[in-house]
Amino acid sequence: MALKVTKKELSLFTTNFSLTYFILFIFLAVLMMFMDSRYGYLKQIRKDFSFITSPLIILTNDAFNFFENFQRLLKSKTLLEDEINQLNSQIDRLGIENQMRNFLVAENENLREATLLSKKLAPKKTYPAEIIKPTIRGRIQIIILNKGLKDGIRQGMPVVNRLGLVGQIYSAYNQTSEVVPLLSKQFAVNALQENGQNHAIIYGDTEFLVIPFFPASIDISPGDTFVTSGLDNVYPSGIMIGEVVNVSPEDKQFNKILLKPATFSNQFSLITVLDY
Amino acid sequence: MLKKSHAVKVKQQKLFIGLFLFSIFFSFISLFSFINSNFYPEYFIALMVLTISSNLISINITKIFLLGVIVDILIGSILGQYTITFLLLYGLQVFSQKYFLMPSKAQSILLKFLSISFGIIIVTIISQNFNPILYTNGSLLNYLILEIAITFFILIIFQIFYERTYGT
Numbered sequence: 180m181a182l183k184v185t186k187k188e189l190s191l192f193t194t195n196f197s198l199t200y201f202i203l204f205i206f207l208a209v210l211m212m213f214m215d216s217r218y219g220y221l222k223q224i225r226k227d228f229s230f231i232t233s234p235l236i237i238l239t240n241d242a243f244n245f246f247e248n249f250q251r252l253l254k255s256k257t258l259l260e261d262e263i264n265q266l267n268s269q270i271d272r273l274g275i276e277n278q279m280r281n282f283l284v285a286e287n288e289n290l291r292e293a294t295l296l297s298k299k300l301a302p303k304k305t306y307p308a309e310i311i312k313p314t315i316r317g318r319i320q321i322i323i324l325n326k327g328l329k330d331g332i333r334q335g336m337p338v339v340n341r342l343g344l345v346g347q348i349y350s351a352y353n354q355t356s357e358v359v360p361l362l363s364k365q366f367a368v369n370a371l372q373e374n375g376q377n378h379a380i381i382y383g384d385t386e387f388l389v390i391p392f393f394p395a396s397i398d399i400s401p402g403d404t405f406v407t408s409g410l411d412n413v414y415p416s417g418i419m420i421g422e423v424v425n426v427s428p429e430d431k432q433f434n435k436i437l438l439k440p441a442t443f444s445n446q447f448s449l450i451t452v453l454d455y
Numbered sequence: 456m457l458k459k460s461h462a463v464k465v466k467q468q469k470l471f472i473g474l475f476l477f478s479i480f481f482s483f484i485s486l487f488s489f490i491n492s493n494f495y496p497e498y499f500i501a502l503m504v505l506t507i508s509s510n511l512i513s514i515n516i517t518k519i520f521l522l523g524v525i526v527d528i529l530i531g532s533i534l535g536q537y538t539i540t541f542l543l544l545y546g547l548q549v550f551s552q553k554y555f556l557m558p559s560k561a562q563s564i565l566l567k568f569l570s571i572s573f574g575i576i577i578v579t580i581i582s583q584n585f586n587p588i589l590y591t592n593g594s595l596l597n598y599l600i601l602e603i604a605i606t607f608f609i610l611i612i613f614q615i616f617y618e619r620t621y622g623t
Contacts (some may be wrong), residue, residue, distance in 0.1 A: 196516070201516060201542065204516055207520070211535035216585060221534040
């Protein structure tokens with residue numbers, strides 16, 4: 180007996196499949212593509228659904244970055260350990276140097292007493308501070324510090340870092356204070372050539388420090404350095420100011436000297452304010 | 456066809472959700488950037504081929520359409536790109552079931568491989584039409600071969616997880 184086969188079983192698609200729906204959905208998909216390419220709906224939909232998709236993207240990237248950051252953390256940990264070791268050896272070296280310095284200071288004071296010279300003053304107190312941001316107010320270059328009157332900072336205090344002189348406290352507020360940096364045109368300091376022989380007043384001049392009139396009879400050449408003299412009773416003596424980079428004759432009697440500061444305000448973030 | 460027990464069905468539904476989340480997660484990560492910065496295996500195509508061919512979840516054409524739209528919103532270059540791909544993959548599966556009843560294991564694997572290749576080619580054609588990418592490190596053909604190979608490898612991994620839902 181021949182098996183009866185229904186028309187449905189003979190059709191191309193059988194199991195729960197409607198060819199009409201299939202064609203309809205294909206048509207819908209093509210329509211969506213057409214509409215999206217013409218009107219850019221996907222961008223808008225993604226924008227509307229960003230509250231769902233953004234956390235997903237952030238989460239996946241965070242999870243992936245976690246491993247990278249973890250690797251970096253391990254690497255930084257090793258680097259930090261190396262740095263700590265280096266700093267420990269530096270502390271030892273500086274400790275030894277400090278002992279020698281204390282001996283020299285005592286010897287210097289004894290000699291000054293014996294030769295009836297006035298006492299050389301050391302800073303009474305130091306205040307470590309952090310630079311918030313170097314800025315320009317009007318035409319004055321200003322560095323803002325995170326320490327102010329409440330921390331003991333006062334107007335006129337010298338500001339230094341490990342490389343040399345940074346500037347002077349220009350104004351002190353309760354929480355912050357402002358520093359006039361070396362290169363500001365408002366800056367001037369009494370300086371001594373490092374060999375201890377020649378005095379000069381150094382001014383800030385935006386890009387370089389300048390000694391406008393330095394006697395032409397005195398030998399000076401690029402590479403020579405200047406330190407604070409301490410004569411102005413504003414800065415302690417011996418703080419590095421800068422290095423001569425150019426000597427140009429101003430007239431027959433004087434040379435104009437340009438100096439590169441020992442330290443630039445954009446090269447550091449920690450400074451020390453001296454109570455002198 | 457053997458009827459799935461309720462426990463297996465639940466397991467497979469959970470597996471589908473898990474693999475869907477896995478696909479979202481890895482579709483946003485350039486895991487194969489060492490090959491090519493634009494290289495992203497088609498996790499969703501692998502998942503859909505497995506879902507359609509192995510009845511991972513009970514599926515019908517409306518669900519396929521909706522899944523396609525969701526994937527388009529998540530990772531598509533244009534709305535409808537994955538929708539049409541999934542629909543065509545579904546059509547291919549139904550067509551093959553009609554003509555290759557009870558296929559052998561080898562035939563089944565070959566069908567999956569062809570489905571993956573078919574899906575990737577459609578996605579790439581649509582993608583290249585709307586967001587063309589210049590393949591400076593090799594030809595588009597090389598890219599397609601690599602993409603098909605890696606996506607097929609991902610399908611095999613998915614398949615292993617699928618088979619484990621039966622407890623074998």
